[in-house]
Amino acid sequence: MAESPQVAERKDDSVLVTEAKAGSYAAFEELVNRYENKIYRLGLNLTGNPEDAEDMLQEAFLKAFLHLPDFREDSRFYTWLVRIAINEGLMKLRKQRADKSVQIEDAVGEDGEFLPREFTDWKPNPEEQFKQAEIEQILQKAAQSLSPGFRAVFLLRDVEELSTQETAELLGLTEGAVKARLFRARLQLREELSKVFKRG
Amino acid sequence: MNCTDCLKQISSYLDGEIDAELKQALEAHLSGCHHCEVVFDSTRKTIELYCDGKLFQLPLATRERLHAALRRRWEEKAG
Numbered sequence: 001m002a003e004s005p006q007v008a009e010r011k012d013d014s015v016l017v018t019e020a021k022a023g024s025y026a027a028f029e030e031l032v033n034r035y036e037n038k039i040y041r042l043g044l045n046l047t048g049n050p051e052d053a054e055d056m057l058q059e060a061f062l063k064a065f066l067h068l069p070d071f072r073e074d075s076r077f078y079t080w081l082v083r084i085a086i087n088e089g090l091m092k093l094r095k096q097r098a099d100k101s102v103q104i105e106d107a108v109g110e111d112g113e114f115l116p117r118e119f120t121d122w123k124p125n126p127e128e129q130f131k132q133a134e135i136e137q138i139l140q141k142a143a144q145s146l147s148p149g150f151r152a153v154f155l156l157r158d159v160e161e162l163s164t165q166e167t168a169e170l171l172g173l174t175e176g177a178v179k180a181r182l183f184r185a186r187l188q189l190r191e192e193l194s195k196v197f198k199r200g
Numbered sequence: 201m202n203c204t205d206c207l208k209q210i211s212s213y214l215d216g217e218i219d220a221e222l223k224q225a226l227e228a229h230l231s232g233c234h235h236c237e238v239v240f241d242s243t244r245k246t247i248e249l250y251c252d253g254k255l256f257q258l259p260l261a262t263r264e265r266l267h268a269a270l271r272r273r274w275e276e277k278a279g
Binding site: 023025029037045054062065066120127136143154182187189193 | 204207208210211212214234235238239241242243245246247249250251252253254255256257258259262263265266267269270271273274278
């Protein structure tokens with residue numbers, strides 16, 4: 001009987017975590033391969049520049065490696081990794097802000113009203129009408145228009161798909177504050193992007 | 201429902217976190233109000249763009265530095 005072709009087995013994260021804890025670098029490297037791109041994207045959108053994003057990426061995975069034995073697996077590996085990464089990124093931003101004697105939060109309260117001013121239709125499929133590098137620059141610039149605390153909520157909830165509760169715990173906020181910040185962040189980003197993507 | 205009330209609920213609506221009665225009122229408003237429909241559609245598109253997996257790819261050189269740093273740390277730990 002002919003040997004069946006080898007099908008590459010995709011192991012669950014939890015299996016890789018167990019193997020990495022037992023000393024398998026290949027298992028840890030596979031976890032890195034799975035999530036390095038997403039953590040880098042998180043870093044770019046949070047910090048706004050490739051150098052800081054790379055620092056955040058390296059620190060996040062080095063810390064994940066060092067603290068892997070302490071990971072109790074009461075959340076998904078990726079959620080645990082995002083928690084490490086966002087803390088690294090926010091710490092970096094706090095340090096930069098402290099150097100400039102600027103507070104990390106802007107003066108607007110978390111419940112501050114933010115109502116849209118731009119009501120023009122967008123061009124269809126902006127991602128097809130701009131070069132990829134241009135779109136990335138536009139998105140990063142818009143993200144930087146938010147204060148870090150609002151930016152973090154948006155990235156955790158909408159991009160990394162953490163729950164409201166997970167986001168609240170991670171950032172030390174109430175769930176109500178997470179929802180209020182998410183509302184404002186979404187509309188403010190939309191407003192910024194509308195300046196570029198609107199028709200006409 | 202007026203525009204202000206509609207826009208205040210857009211985020212909760214996107215998350216599926218409004219009750220059936222409010223949802224019905226909001227959808228009725230959206231279907232007849234172009235301004236609010238634009239805000240809703242473009243807010244949804246905003247989220248989609250940030251989630252686009254094709255964007256923000258990790259540069260190869262950055263990836264190589266990451267893997268070199270991790271392997272070095274692993275070997276140090278292994279002694």
